[in-house]
Amino acid sequence: MSETAGALSGIRILDMSRVLAGPSGTQLLADLGADVIKLERPGVGDETRTWGPPFVRGADGSETTESAYYLSANRNKRSLTVNVSSPEGAALIKRLAAECDVLIENFKVGGLAKYGLAYDDLKAELPDLVYCSITGFGQTGPYAERPGYDMMAQGMGGLISMTGEPGRAPVKVPIAINDVMTGMYASVAILAALRHRDAGNGGQHIDLGLLDVQVAWLYNQGLNYLTGGGVPERLGTAHPNSVPYQAFETADGYIILAANNDEQFKRFCAFAECTELLDDPKFATNPDRVRNRDHVTAAVGEIIKRHPSAHWIEGLERVKVSCCPINTLDQVFDDPGVRAREMKISMPHPLAGAGEVDLIGNPIKMSETPARYERPPPTIGEHTDEVLADLLGLGADECSTLRAKGVI
Numbered sequence: 481m482s483e484t485a486g487a488l489s490g491i492r493i494l495d496m497s498r499v500l501a502g503p504s505g506t507q508l509l510a511d512l513g514a515d516v517i518k519l520e521r522p523g524v525g526d527e528t529r530t531w532g533p534p535f536v537r538g539a540d541g542s543e544t545t546e547s548a549y550y551l552s553a554n555r556n557k558r559s560l561t562v563n564v565s566s567p568e569g570a571a572l573i574k575r576l577a578a579e580c581d582v583l584i585e586n587f588k589v590g591g592l593a594k595y596g597l598a599y600d601d602l603k604a605e606l607p608d609l610v611y612c613s614i615t616g617f618g619q620t621g622p623y624a625e626r627p628g629y630d631m632m633a634q635g636m637g638g639l640i641s642m643t644g645e646p647g648r649a650p651v652k653v654p655i656a657i658n659d660v661m662t663g664m665y666a667s668v669a670i671l672a673a674l675r676h677r678d679a680g681n682g683g684q685h686i687d688l689g690l691l692d693v694q695v696a697w698l699y700n701q702g703l704n705y706l707t708g709g710g711v712p713e714r715l716g717t718a719h720p721n722s723v724p725y726q727a728f729e730t731a732d733g734y735i736i737l738a739a740n741n742d743e744q745f746k747r748f749c750a751f752a753e754c755t756e757l758l759d760d761p762k763f764a765t766n767p768d769r770v771r772n773r774d775h776v777t778a779a780v781g782e783i784i785k786r787h788p789s790a791h792w793i794e795g796l797e798r799v800k801v802s803c804c805p806i807n808t809l810d811q812v813f814d815d816p817g818v819r820a821r822e823m824k825i826s827m828p829h830p831l832a833g834a835g836e837v838d839l840i841g842n843p844i845k846m847s848e849t850p851a852r853y854e855r856p857p858p859t860i861g862e863h864t865d866e867v868l869a870d871l872l873g874l875g876a877d878e879c880s881t882l883r884a885k886g887v888i
Contacts, residue, residue, distance in 0.1 A: 486513015487849035496585040503553035505663030510556035525860035539833035558863035618689030630656035637694025723769040738802035
């Protein structure tokens with residue numbers, strides 16, 4: 481755990497989001513020093529707490545109420561439970577928002593308006609508040625009222641159509657990648673809005689939709705279509721614009737070969753003792769290899785099968801051609817590079833029988849304000865009294881009264 485003040489120290493975020501898109505973004509900001517207050521429903525909390533197994537196991541080996549899914553996106557936060565549907569609860573949230581720099585939420589469009597907590601309800605009284613809304617399809621447009629989920633965005637945004645093996649059924653990316661990417665876009669947007677506010681220009685409303693995000697990160701595949709007009713097809717692990725750049729079967733497994741420019745392909749051929757390929761115009765340049773993809777990959781595939789994976793991984797590294805194994809997750813977290821970069825961390829946790837839980841580290845390495853790991857993912861409502869005392873000055877008796885009324 482770092483004792484260095486985080487880059488976002490002094491920034492306070494009221495996080496009314498749940499599941500993954502919002503929480504992943506606020507975890508990133510929390511790692512960088514923001515005080516993130518996770519607002520949850522009393523007795524229910526973020527529904528991902530129950531999205532298991534697996535769950536954290538207690539001292540007796542039994543499953544607790546904290547799922548691995550929940551742990552993945554809620555580090556470094558304080559959990560506060562408030563019943564937003566009660567008038568007193570909504571009033572309490574409004575008071576809390578006044579003490580925060582950012583409010584982030586992923587209710588359905590208009591969902592917070594009935595409690596007087598929509599952006600338009602707060603902006604006059606809280607002109608410096610940065611208010612970030614995450615939905616499936618944004619606040620406007622013909623789909624705004626629809627609920628949105630990661631896989632729907634993958635499907636409607638074209639990703640699934642390109643994912644999978646040629647001639648077989650399309651498949652989704654196994655990580656909720658649009659949720660994660662939306663969280664990253666949200667964190668960037670929030671930082672930009674804070675910069676704008678700190679220049680004296682006030683707060684603003686950030687409107688993010690999962691489908692917009694999916695379309696935004698189509699990048700080269702999207703431009704392949706917009707520029708060339710051809711609808712991308714499923715290529716398995718192959719790259720649409722570089723050949724050979726994909727998984728190949730070896731004598732004892734699989735590797736990924738990325739000889740994705742002409743010099744690398746020449747070095748591959750020299751190492752593989754197949755320089756005769758360079759005399760064939762189909763192999764001459766990367767555009768030639770892309771246009772003759774099937775012929776090239778078939779030829780390279782037959783060559784790769786002649787030797788075991790270690791032969792290619794070790795040998796091609798020596799000649800500076802990219803080649804790597806396809807690791808399973810046990811191999812990933814045991815990889816020397818992953819360990820050296822501290823991408824697996826452990827933090828104390830009150831429910832864990834082992835005393836701590838393993839988590840995935842933050843990939844951002846900053847020389848002066850490194851990511852901090854100060855709070856494990858909180859149990860539901862763990863910090864309710866603490867937050868109400870810190871932000872609003874409420875005492876134990878006031879909290880007890882609110883709790884008795886079902887407000888917190």
